[in-house]
Amino acid sequence: MPLLSANRTRRRRGARSALVVGAAALLIAGTGSVTGASAEGDGGHGRHDVAGDESHELMESIASFNEPRLSPSGQIGSGAYADAWAHVNDMPVAGSNWSEVTTSPYNEDALHYRDQSASNSGGGAGHSAGRIAALATDPTHKGVVYAGAAGGGVFRSTDDGKTWTPIADHLPALSVGALATAPDGSLWLATGEATTASDNYLGSGVYRLADPTTGTFSPSDKVGGAGLDGTSIHTLTFDKAAGYAFAATSHGVFRRSLGADRSSAWQKVLAPCAGVGVTGITCGTSSYFADIANDIAVRPGTDGKQLIANVAWRSGADYNGFYYSNDAGTTWKRQRPSGAINPDDIGNASFAYAADGSRLYVSLESPKLLNKTSGSGVYSVLGGVFVSKSGDPTGPFDQIATPAQLSASGSAMKISEIGSGYQPGSQAWYDQVIKVDPADPQHVYLGLEEMFETRDGGSNWNSIGRYWNFGMPCFSYEPSQNTCDGNVMHSDQHALAFSQWKGSSPELYVGNDGGAYARPVSQTKDGWRNLNESGTLRNLQYYSVGAGAMQDGSGDAVWGGLQDNGVSLLAPKGATYQGQDLNPDGQMVSPYGGDGGDQLVNPANGCETVGEYVYLALQITRNCGYTASDDGAEDVVTDIAPADPTGGRFIAPFSADVKDSGYWVAGGQYIWGNSKTWASTSGADWTELYDTGAGHATTAVTSSGHVVWGAWCGSCNAGSAFGRGMVTNYGGTWHQVTLPSDFPNRYISDLAIDPSDASGGTVYAVVNGFSRHWNEGAGAGYGHVWRTTDGGKTWTDLSGSASATDALPDAPANALHITADGTLVVATDMGVFTSAAGAEGHWKRLGTNLPTSPAVYLTASPDGKSLYVATHGRGIWKTQMP
Secondary structure: OEEEEOOEEEEOOOOOOOOOOOOOOEOOOOOOOOOOOOOOOOOOEOOOOOOOOHHHHHHHHHHHHHHHHHOOOOOEOOOHHHHHHHHHHHOOEEOOOOEEOOOOOEEOOOOOOOOOOOOOOOOOOOEOOOOEEEEEEOOOOOOOEEEEEOOOEEEEEOOOOOOOEEOOOOOOOOOEEEEEEOOOOOEEEEEOOOOOOOOOOEOEOEEEEOOOOOOOOOHHHEEOOOOOEOOOEEEEEEEOOOOEEEEEEOOEEEEEEOOOOOOOOOEEEEEHHHOEOOOOOOOOOOOOOOOOEEEEEEOOOOOOOOEEEEEOOOOOOOOOEEEEEOOOOOOOEEOOOOEOOOOOOOOOEEEEEOOOOOOEEEEEEOHHHHOOOOOOOOOOOEEEEEEEOOOOOOOOEEEEEOHHHHHOOOOOOOHHHHOOOOOOOOOOOOOOEEEEOOOOOOOEEEEOOOEEEEOOOOOOOEEEEEOOOOOOOOOOOOHHHOOOOOOEOOOOEEEEEEOOOOOOOOEEEEEEOOEEEEEEOOOOOOOOEEOOOOOOOOOOEEOOOEEEEOOOOOOEEEEEEEOOOEEEEEOOOOOEEOOEEOOOOOOEEEEEOOEOOOEEEEOOEEEEEEEEOOOOOEEEEOOOOOOOOOOOOOOOOEEOOOOOOOOOEOOOOEEEOOOOOOOEEEEOOEEEEEOOHHHOOOHHHEEEEEEOOOOOEEEEEEEEOOEEEEEEEOOOOOOOOOOEEEEEOOOOOOEEOOOOOOOOOOOEEEEEEOOOOOOOOOEEEEEOOOOHHHEOOOOOOOOOEEEEOOOOOOOEEOOOOOOOOOOOOOOOEEEEEEOOOOOEEEEEOOEEEEEOOOOOOOOEEEOOOOOOOOEEEEEEOOOOOEEEEEEEOOOEEEEEOO
């Protein structure tokens, strides 16, 4: 969303996209409704000009990642990724292993990358990583901390966060929902990220690492069998007295005996819509959003007997509420909490007990506020923060914080400073976490978009982790005049943990959309210790990658668009442009802020790039985004967005012509062409080529010798209204392509024209989602790579025989690259695969060491000898061109 700062339009850094999955992180339904809920989203496209419509845009960004994988049905059968992973491990292997490219620290506050219309440098985020969804500390080894990345697995630090090592790169799922250290010192990993409080980012179950200080997770560490496959898990907690582990999942609450053997199954103990644990709850007919358990807490001092669980869909449903058990989860009842909490307005909630059980704190999202329309005057969906001063989970509850109170606590989220739509809690259905100091029942930390703290039980709050510095009275682009403190961290808080080490002062660890931070619990002064500074917490979530040769001969400049972390530039150390040192510190920098989408780099000049913000908001720079002055006063980034009526997909496609480097194409509702390319100065340089149709949004676009092909979806939402199609000007006239009946009715995520066919009639289509019995939608079909050699009249599935060892895995496919000798390379959620020219239908795994984070984008190096892949959770990697 735009923000006015220094009289110029800026790009927001804050969380507009939560689009992360692990390789086995199944996404089910990003938008929709059940009884008592209103539908959300508009198909994942549409430009929004309502200042502060942050929550709605975030939902659209989630939908833009969900929809390709869910179409057409919105439901994927349990076991889909597990089956694909087993297939991958049996496939033949080709090519060299991968090397990690993005190993440098990522500094979003680099001094000379401060174009005031495009960059967020100066905002105070500092060094960043990708989203951290879970944190845990080791109770017996000082300095050992574990971080669970949203789409990047688990990282371990043995030096209190200074450096990190990945320890779960090759599980079937790298999407992390929860981490917890058990009473015996083992580390439990719950896969399936649950930050969206819905049936998203599903995983492959729970894993237990017996010696987490030195070991690494493997598939054999799985506990509980397949009972939690296909779920997302928000909370994993233990109670030694009762002898159980409890999991709050997207399919209800489960428990498991701590003394059980590894194969002993999880027991579902609370699922209101399924009639488990409680009866008489009305749930409607939809199963997409049923029985979502957001949190569970065990009251200390009750021998594990007294539990409270929040089971609720963020938009409201008849089953929403607080559920209570007095027998360690064997039986449950739903009861209306007394006091200040409105029992009829319970959405996503987070619980935190004082260590002695004397107080229970609750942070609560309001479905009624969430369902208000844009422009209604509602700028937060936080229902409030509450406390039961007796610790009784039924209350009475007193309200101790409102959005307005938090906004006045030193927050940057004031109408006068950030805009009218960004009060604290505007995304309380997404970023919400609360914890109590183990040594002080009145010392509480609250994470929303920002971090807040109270030391008197909620009478007074302080913002201790601001959104950013922009708009604050202390801020100036001139460094000598900037008096802002260090009380800023990246936005959107998801995880809190306390250290447990004897003989040392306790620390608080925070995980958010930009990585991890820490500070002593006793600290009252401003500032945080940034745990991303070493660059070893390498979980960046890329949408794209592009590379161009530096003209000084120093090597390749590598660019990439990121979820919630702008556009990164990794220039070779010592690289210069017109005498300016672009990388004196050996770091990656961020010339563009906000979300970074697709990326186009001039192969002959790595400082020339077009980066996408969102909704086809294209921006060009010709000098690597470098601002020579300290205050970033130069205009080095120019808006060249075409005037598309909708803006297209959240991440909309654009590309250069395969044969004519002086021609570009882009896709929103319209297909656009541009003949000025690197000389472009405004959106007027784009020419409308074709209208794909009202309500359509382009999902892929490519051109070869000005023969253009585009794919579209509309409605893009999975379900009965889902539609997809293809258009082209092949043959000289624009037209809709008539696809055969056996061509899958699923999302088309990429198109590639064979460069050896001068006519432009040989085209490959990459189809996302799942097929066969995994996808319940009519027409889902089989296959992920299809080819036409006659301009779309006939199509052939090149995926191979479903039963063959060398078939392409039946998993979401995202991108395709054709090498100079005709070899096909396909990026999928399960890795990268290749098929040699003339060996259609026979595939090999490209290397074996790429982490199983979704591979979403492929591009060749400028010399054509190497291939880059962008992963959505483990950064950018490189291998020899197959």
